[in-house]
Amino acid sequence: IPPKRRKLMTYEPEPRSTVLVIYTGGTIGMETNDEGVYETKENFLVSKLKTLPLFHDEEYAVAHFAADEKDFLVLPHQNGRRVMYKIMEYKPLLDSSNMMENDWGKIASDLFEHYDHYDGFVVLHGTDTMAYTASALSFMCENLGKTIILTGSQIPIFEVRSDGRDNFLSSLIMAGLYNIPEVLVCFDNKILRGNRSIKNDAGSFSAFISPNIPPIATLEIRINVDWAAVFRTTKTEKFRVHKNMCLNVGLLRIFPGITLQTVKAFLQPPMQGVVLQTYGAGNAPDDRPDFLKVLKEASDIGVVIINITQCTKGCVMTSYATGKALNDAGVICGGDMTPEAALTKLSYVLSKETWSMEEKRKFMKRNLRGEMTVVAKEDISILDFELIESVAQELRLSSTEEKKKLQDALYPSLMCAAAKTGDNDALEILRRSGGNLSSHNYDGRTALHVASKEGHVPTVKYLLQQGVSVHLKDCNGITPLHDAVMGKHQDIITLLVQTGAKLTIKPIVLSLELCCAAASEDIETLQAYRDAGANLSVCDYDKRTALHVARKYR
The missing domain is CATH 3.40.50.40 (Rossmann fold)
Known part of the structure; x- marks a missing residue:
């Protein structure tokens, strides 16, 4: 298969994101019993969600789901992607007032077990102790690189009037389509940092607030994310969980x-x-x-x-x-x-x-997970960055909002250009001027993609230390690790794998890449895939492996 054709095969007709929903209990999934009282019921939530078009596109699922995807639900088309989600229901379901430290450990263990297999996570939880669980998970989840959102409701999701529908849909969309590597709380169209949130009102849909910092994101006509406020880990280590919390x-x-x-x-x-x-x-x-x-x-x-x-x-x-x-x-x-x-x-x-x-x-x-305010040593305004100001003047832009839109349009390309040449100083200037180092250009590529492809080890280290996620995919589904493999950059592959990167390439595409490398005796590519964790024994559509091809063309 020609290289151009093989590249086209990495495209998906409709890109998907996968979200694991951990349903611990709470009001959101309850039903009304014969006495008019809310109560939990096993297997009730999933069966009801499948009947609601907002939560499950049955027609798409029948037409496109593979046999191993039958347990998934899928949202209607969102921003060019499909959000597929699977619900893991705890038995028994818990009222959050009964939540204990060992329950935090169970949630953390499940997140760790499924971390590599999903793009994001939603935890359905009762509201009474949600702020405690969100805070605990924020510390227990070390080197977090994906989005974890806790949500619930004041009224069950299947009641005529319910805040649960918006809260759950918003959480699925944010966990599936946005990479905010924090433990968050979603309530009343706001995304709050989990360890900054408190339950403030027992009788309002605006039950939660983060009193000392603004929301990380607001979901209005447009979804607005304050990327500069996102807390990112600075360690180049894999995700792990710490469960043995002190009870005293x-x-x-x-x-x-x-x-x-x-x-x-x-x-x-x-x-x-x-x-x-x-x-x-x-x-x-x-x-x-x-x-x-x-x-x-x-x-x-x-x-x-x-x-x-x-x-x-x-x-x-x-x-x-x-x-x-x-x-x-x-x-x-x-x-x-x-x-x-x-x-x-x-x-x-x-x-x-x-x-x-x-x-x-x-x-x-010390501020470990964004839980406390650290006074900045310097206050650098975006207006101090001469390039943005100069372009704004040339285009006759005057308002702060217009300049912010210009910044959002230009910064990803500027960051990718700096990463291409390994210019860490330029990246630091852009970061300190308010730029989000995880932002992507029109192709969905980030500075980490570019630095990994070009083989700039110091730049990759810098970006990882600034919390740029190794899990981001471009429009073709390519991750920075895949870029490093294609560039045969062993040191960068090692760095990314240490930070938790996984190859997400489809098995059939991987087999073709390996067979082509074997046919041309490209040992470096085979070694790169091996170091990235690929299974070198994967078969193509003819059940042939790279070893079969290598023996034929030796």
């Missing part, structure tokens, strides 16, 4: 007249970590030396105490004498973390057995 943690809310006996009892062994919820900007009584002494003694023997505010919005500071007194007693400033984030972060950090106590205190002060 708790929340202690200060109130006027709290007794010394209450505080002492709370800090007794086996307690290892405490989130102290104080007044205002982190204040507690400083005229009670006995109270401060108990905190200091507990801190000295290894209890990690984190100070966060009782207020919904705002952060802890040491501007007041009362706040400074806590700091002097060894209490760590928790900044603007939510109670859910502070508690689960404490549980995560304390469970790291290889970290010393000094390291654990250090990591509690």
Whole structure:
């Protein structure tokens, strides 16, 4: 088969994204029983979804699904792609009020087990403890490179009036079509960072807010993603989960007249970590030396105490004498973390057995997953970038919105051009000017695709350290790993595989590539595919492998 023909075979008639939905329970999938009360029912959700055209295009499924795809549902056409999703239903289904640490571990394990097989993930969850689960998963999921969205509803999805339909559809679209490598919460047409969210209203469809940062994305007439706000891992390591969370943690809310006996009892062994919820900007009584002494003694023997505010919005500071007194007693400033984030972060950090106590205190002060605000050292505006400003003037653009659209149009091409020449300095300027290094050009190609194809190892390292995902596909379904294989760049293949990259090429296309390489004695290509994790024994349509071809043409 000529090379041009083989390249065309990598096109899909209608590109697909796959999403795994983990259904843990919650109001969203409940039905009304004979007494008019909501209750969970096994296998009810999937069977009902199949009857709703918004959630399943039956005609497309019958015409295009393969035998091994019969358990999938598929959304109607969205932005040039189809979102296929499969629902994994837990047994028994849980009310979120019953959610425990071992349930977080089960969700994390399932995410890890299926991570390489899906483009994104949705967790259907009750609303009462959703913020706790989202915060916990954000820490448990290390080196995350794909989108995980938690959602639910205030009214079951099959009621005449329900927020569940929009929440679930929005989550599927965002998980399938957008690469936001965070644990997120989707509610009321907003995408919130999971470890920044709290349940704020028990009687409103706007149940969740992220009080100290704006939403990551808003779903209005257009979907608007604040790409500059997306938190990305800086490690070039594979995705993994950490499940053994420390259970000896708790929340202690200060109130006027709290007794010394209450505080002492709370800090007794086996307690290892405490989130102290104080007044205002982190204040507690400083005229009670006995109270401060108990905190200091507990801190000295290894209890990690984190100070966060009782207020919904705002952060802890040491501007007041009362706040400074806590700091002097060894209490760590928790900044603007939510109670859910502070508690689960404490549980995560304390469970790291290889970290010393000094390291654990250090990591509690550090922003690990975007859970706390770090004041930027410099504030670089996009308007300071001369090229964009010059082009805007030449085109007579005046408004900020017009300039932002120009930036979104130009930056992907500029980044790809910089990656082609291995110009890391130019990429850094673009990043610091507000550019999203994961943005793609008109062909769907990112700077990582280009750098991988061209063989620029330092540029690939830089982009991975900036959190650019190895899982992004261009319009032809090509990933950066496939580009590196085609370029025969062994060092880059190793880097990408270490970061969790997987070959997504179809088996029949892979077999043709391998057979062509074997026929032309192209050992480097065969080695590249092998190092990328390809099965060199895959068969073509004639049940022939590369070894068959190599023996014939030897």
